[in-house]
Amino acid sequence: MGLIGKQTWEFASQPVLISTGTVVGPKEGQGPLGHDFDMVHQDSYLGQGSWEKAERRLMEEACETALSKAHLKADQIDIFYAGDLLNQIVTSGFAARTLATPFIGLFGACSTSMESLALAAMTVDAGYANYALASTASHHSTAERQFRYPTEYGGQKPLSAQCTVTGSGAAIVGKAGEGPRITHATIGQVVDLGVKSPFEMGPAMAPAAVDTIAQHLKDTGRKPEEYDLIVTGDLARIGHKIAAELLEQQAGLFLGDLFKDCGILIFDPDQEEVFSGGSGCACCAVVTYGHLLKRMERGELNRMLICATGALLSPLSTQQGESIPCVAHAVVIERGRWD
């Protein structure tokens, strides 16, 4: 119990994922998982005055949805872990202002979804909170503005680019109750194999995902077949293929159909301008909390490993010619006992 192996936490009390909330924008709503989300907005401004305000609202709505599904009030939340992609993680800070709960802001880029869930589970497991809330949000237009070009700029993107998911996912972790259990978390090391192009995020992050998944299996002594799914956060079509090859080549692990990616699942390849797939803080969060947990509830999955991947770059570091350090954090969710 506690730390097992080198990087994995085993939670003795197996904290419960009491409820989740997922809110997405129009493009995600039209995607193949559109029906699995709690709320689909047709207006990507959400009736707000700016994209940043819209992103903030997404996170607030996801948290409110999770709270109302669990019949909880914000003041019953003992700790709120949240992160996003904007400078100084303003979305999380402002959402925390609205919720008025004790708050720790996180930045792990797109790995924040599982980073926050792992921390929430750890806090509850250690007895420092009865209810912990974990949330991440991203918005296509705020990410475009911050990391790339103005949204209406007519530059051509390469096929290896990814589309930032507009949405937010929130999860409430509690000591007891019904629902899936969080049994393990593996905290990843930063891996950088020298990819520099910000349009090749999948290839940049793939080694980090491979490192964390291989380490998780080593630490727990499990085989890939003991999982119904091993899911990466947002490697998308190119990065996911590379990760599969690396797993086989470097760790001798063949995952086959077990191995999925949230960035591939969320969009249809035929949708306009999704390129190689989805990305962003919200990608792994909404697919896991919306789609995958619903599948688990239906009894299709008993145990899954979710490995969220994050590219720890800034526009400045890219312009200065630095390569992209990446990290991946994994969380094991089990169907658990239904009392």
Added chain:
Amino acid sequence: MQQGPKEKLEYKRITQKHLPKRPVFSNSVRAFLVGGAICLLGQFVQKFFIHFFDFDQKSAGNPTVAVMVFLSVLLTGFGVYDRIGQWAGAGSAVPVTGFANAMASAAIEHRSEGIVLGVGGQMFKVAGPVIVFGVVSAFVIALVKQIIKMVI
């Protein structure tokens, strides 16, 4: 995971294998078609000004550019130009309409930060380098031309 120079080199080989090749040929064809279409439209506008107003071949250039810029800004505002740009690539980026799009898109984008610091301060964010290097290279070329003239 080993992250030395040898691993980085090996990883580069793996990524190159999986990254889709840039479709240079189809990109060139698209750029030719769209860029050509924009220029053809410009030609019509120029002829229009020569025929119906008191302009000659040279002076008709100014109102023609103004019309093309106006159309580009309008399409940018309606959220169409970036779609065209994704399909056409250099075809819609190189003509004057692409420059107008770069200015207008930055201005629209930063409207939320106010007129002065947002629109005014950020408008040249994308198009600024084009002006800087356009002016600098024009100066250098003019200098070279002048020197050649003096020598010969």
